[in-house]
Amino acid sequence: MTEPKMSEETLNGLHPEKLKGILESLKQPDVLAGVSGPWKSRVVWQGGFHAKAYMRTHAVEMDEPAGLDACDLAASAHEQLLSAMGACMTVGFVLNATKRGVKIHDMEITLEGNFDNILKWAGLDDSGNPGYRGVKAKLFVRADADEATLKELWKLAVEGSPVTQSVIRGTPVTTEFQMV
Amino acid sequence: MSEKQLFPVTVVGSWPRPAYLIQALRKRQSGGTEQEFQAVADRAVIECLNAQEQAGVDIPTDGEQRRDNFYSFVVEKLGGMRLMKVSELMDFMKDRARYEEVLRALDVPAFAIKSPIVVERLTEKNGLAQDEVDFAKKHTSRPLKVPLPGPYMLTRSSWFEGLSNKVYPQPEDLAKDVVRILRKEVLALKAKGVEFIQFDEPILSQIVYGAESTETFMCAALPNRRDPTDELELAVRLMNETVEGMDGVRFGVHVCRGNWSRREEVLLKGNYGPMLPYLMDMNIHQLVLEFATPRAGELEVFKEYKNDKEIGLGVVNPRTDEIEPPAQIVARVKELAKFYDPEKIFLNPDCGFGTFAERNVNTAEIATKKMATIAEAARQLRKEFQGKAAGQ
Numbered sequence: 001m002t003e004p005k006m007s008e009e010t011l012n013g014l015h016p017e018k019l020k021g022i023l024e025s026l027k028q029p030d031v032l033a034g035v036s037g038p039w040k041s042r043v044v045w046q047g048g049f050h051a052k053a054y055m056r057t058h059a060v061e062m063d064e065p066a067g068l069d070a071c072d073l074a075a076s077a078h079e080q081l082l083s084a085m086g087a088c089m090t091v092g093f094v095l096n097a098t099k100r101g102v103k104i105h106d107m108e109i110t111l112e113g114n115f116d117n118i119l120k121w122a123g124l125d126d127s128g129n130p131g132y133r134g135v136k137a138k139l140f141v142r143a144d145a146d147e148a149t150l151k152e153l154w155k156l157a158v159e160g161s162p163v164t165q166s167v168i169r170g171t172p173v174t175t176e177f178q179m180v
Numbered sequence: 181m182s183e184k185q186l187f188p189v190t191v192v193g194s195w196p197r198p199a200y201l202i203q204a205l206r207k208r209q210s211g212g213t214e215q216e217f218q219a220v221a222d223r224a225v226i227e228c229l230n231a232q233e234q235a236g237v238d239i240p241t242d243g244e245q246r247r248d249n250f251y252s253f254v255v256e257k258l259g260g261m262r263l264m265k266v267s268e269l270m271d272f273m274k275d276r277a278r279y280e281e282v283l284r285a286l287d288v289p290a291f292a293i294k295s296p297i298v299v300e301r302l303t304e305k306n307g308l309a310q311d312e313v314d315f316a317k318k319h320t321s322r323p324l325k326v327p328l329p330g331p332y333m334l335t336r337s338s339w340f341e342g343l344s345n346k347v348y349p350q351p352e353d354l355a356k357d358v359v360r361i362l363r364k365e366v367l368a369l370k371a372k373g374v375e376f377i378q379f380d381e382p383i384l385s386q387i388v389y390g391a392e393s394t395e396t397f398m399c400a401a402l403p404n405r406r407d408p409t410d411e412l413e414l415a416v417r418l419m420n421e422t423v424e425g426m427d428g429v430r431f432g433v434h435v436c437r438g439n440w441s442r443r444e445e446v447l448l449k450g451n452y453g454p455m456l457p458y459l460m461d462m463n464i465h466q467l468v469l470e471f472a473t474p475r476a477g478e479l480e481v482f483k484e485y486k487n488d489k490e491i492g493l494g495v496v497n498p499r500t501d502e503i504e505p506p507a508q509i510v511a512r513v514k515e516l517a518k519f520y521d522p523e524k525i526f527l528n529p530d531c532g533f534g535t536f537a538e539r540n541v542n543t544a545e546i547a548t549k550k551m552a553t554i555a556e557a558a559r560q561l562r563k564e565f566q567g568k569a570a571g572q
Contacts, residue, residue: 106291108267110284140289 014098023099051077078132082111085164086137092157097143102153107141135167186565187513187527187558188238189551190492192434192468193250193327193378194532195228195243196540196547205248205537221246222315229320231548236555239376239526241325242316248294249536250380251329251337255296258361259303260347261338266290269297272342295337298344302357308365313372323375328365330379330433331422332415334358337383352414359421366422370429378432378468379419384458385437387411389450412458419462432466432492433459436531437475444475444499451477460488468492470530471512472504479516487521494530495557496550499541503549509557522565527554 009016025031042054049064050073062077064070075083086109097104113135115121117128139154158164197205204212204220228243247253248263255263266279267290273279283290309326316324335358338344339351348354369377387408423431435455452459452469459467471479471494482491493516495509513525533547534540542550 106265106267106289108289108291110289112284140292142291 011101012094012098012104014094016098016101019095019098050074078115081167082113082135085135085161085167086111088161088163089137089139089157092160093139093141093153096153096156096160097145100145100149100153102143102145102149104141104143107139107143109137109139111135111137137164184523185238185562186522187525187561189236189555189558190239190325190376190526190528191232191237191241191243191551192436192492192494192498192528192530192532193241193244193325193380194247194534195231195241195245196534196542196544197243197245197537198224198227198544200224201245202538218246225312225315226319228544229316231544232551233320233322235548235551236558237322237551239323239325240316240320241327242312244327244532244534246312247537250327250532251333252294252296254308254329254334254338257305257308259305260298260300261296261302262299263294264297264343266293266295269295269340269343272340274341297340298338298348298354301347302354302361304361304364307368308361310365310368310372313369313374317373324373325376325378325432326369326374327378327380327434328362330381330415331355331358331362331418332411333381333383334362335418336411336414355414355418359418362422363426366426366429370426374429376430376432378434378466379422379464380434381415381419382434382436382438384412384415384435384455385450387415388455389437412455416458416461419464423463430466430490431464432468432490433462433464434468434492434531435459436470436494437473444473450475451481453477453481456481456485460485464489466490466492466526468494468526468528470494472497472530479512482516483519486519487524490524490526491516491520492526492528495527495554496529498529498531498533498547498550501542501546503546503553506553506557506560509554510560513557513561517565522561522568527558529554 026035040055044052044054046052046061049068049070051062053060053062060080061074062080063073064076066072089109090107093107094104113132115130116133117125117130119125120128120130137158139157141150141154143150145153201220201224204217208214208217224245225242228245229240232240232243244250244253252263255261266283270276270279270290279290283293308328313324313326335351335355339348339354344354348357366377419433435452437450467489469492473494493513495512496504509527513522513527516525529550533542533544533550
């Protein structure tokens with residue numbers, strides 16, 4: 001089998017021509033189905049508040065801050081949710097910038113949120129939302145494009161982010177239970 | 181300026197970079213040639229020297245027009261250093277949470293703050309500011325001030341555990357090379373006829389006033405905090421080692437509380453009192469200090485050190501648009517002159533007008549007006565004090 005000829009040209013660490021081909025291929029139902037999911041994670045308790053998530057060939061640890069009688073071995077799940085949103089929007093921004101031929105020099109996204117009612121998590125209150133009341137995300141970017149273009153890329157990144165949109169749209173989560 | 185002239189007017193260092201210079205700087209950073217950049221910078225230096233002279237500055241600088249900022253420029257002047265973004269340093273930080281708080285308070289990305297980090301043994305090239313002086317001397321006949329990063333700041337902000345300790349196990353080991361290089365630079369600048377060398381040590385304010393605060397930090401890579409007294413003693417020792425046995429040139433040290441933002445609330449505050457015993461132990465001639473901003477406290481702190489050193493009195497705020505009236509400056513100077521020898525008072529702004537090339541805190545137009553208002557105040561003060569001062 002002959003390997004498709006890969007362009008030597010790179011932008012933002014990606015190969016624009018190759019990327020274009022990949023995105024185009026999503027129009028094929030079988031490719032689209034493969035990319036759509038299911039995406040999986042297996043989270044294994046490690047003792048205390050420490051957990052480890054296994055995803056394909058990767059593993060990510062999560063713990064809670066020492067103030068919660070935990071060992072603070074890793075960032076907490078709620079912090080990693082913020083990070084996942086930020087990383088996902090990063091991917092979206094880079095994807096759209098590369099599609100338009102915009103060179104990015106530096107970018108960072110800062111995110112923060114406050115819990116609405118953490119007493120619910122603690123079992124001290126039956127009502128309310130233990131989750132984030134809201135999340136603020138801010139993009140800092142230095143790239144070869146005017147402000148209007150970069151704002152447009154940011155909009156596309158936010159609106160096209162699977163993780164961020166899962167949060168924004170309140171994706172239904174079904175839960176099951178099995179005693180072993 | 182005559183030798184005995186009272187209230188010499190000078191600047192702290194930087195002058196706002198014109199847009200064409202910033203453009204040239206960016207071009208150089210993305211692969212443009214050094215020669216191209218220096219040609220553009222030549223024009224900017226001439227303009228800035230002319231502006232200072234027209235405003236009545238007695239002791240100008242070259243406006244640090246060739247520098248990215250007041251300390252990071254050394255990365256181009258010395259071997260063994262790398263200009264690193266805070267974002268690149270995050271993996272090496274022990275107290276990452278503190279940096280995060282500071283970045284959030286400043287509302288800046290980690291990639292925007294850069295610091296020269298020692299990654300190899302330091303090696304010299306062609307001096308730190310000698311090329312700047314060669315050019316500036318051709319375009320002004322006035323005595324020249326040359327700001328240099330102080331030995332403490334150069335040591336502490338460029339030594340980073342995980343990157344520098346392979347070559348220099350401790351900051352004190354790096355300090356030996358820093359002091360050696362600065363001494364050599366001082367001798368070279370003196371030989372070129374430089375009258376005033378100002379060592380910038382702004383991170384001393386971080387040491388003294390930053391302890392309880394997460395508001396801000398001066399430089400990218402002020403590493404993990406150690407005991408403030410030890411740090412101040414180290415700063416004194418390094419300064420004294422740098423200037424030991426040197427004469428024929430005026431040495432100053434500049435300490436301020438931050439100059440990258442017009443938002444006063446993000447800058448440090450506190451009077452010079454806790455720091456003064458250490459500054460007075462430095463064997464230098466002049467303390468170049470900010471006193472226009474209320475964050476710097478009151479002049480009374482000098483009462484117990486009466487006439488110990490010259491004071492470069494900050495009389496205008498470089499971060500505001502309002503031009504301080506000469507009468508206001510005169511009143512401030514008179515306040516100090518009640519208990520301090522007028523012959524030992526120099527007049528300057530609180531800090532530079534563009535400490536960081538891409539973060540001018542003012543325009544060249546306003547900088548010129550601010551220097552002119554200081555010069556007018558100096559004229560009024562000279563009339564009043566000339567002849568009177570000698571008798572004090």
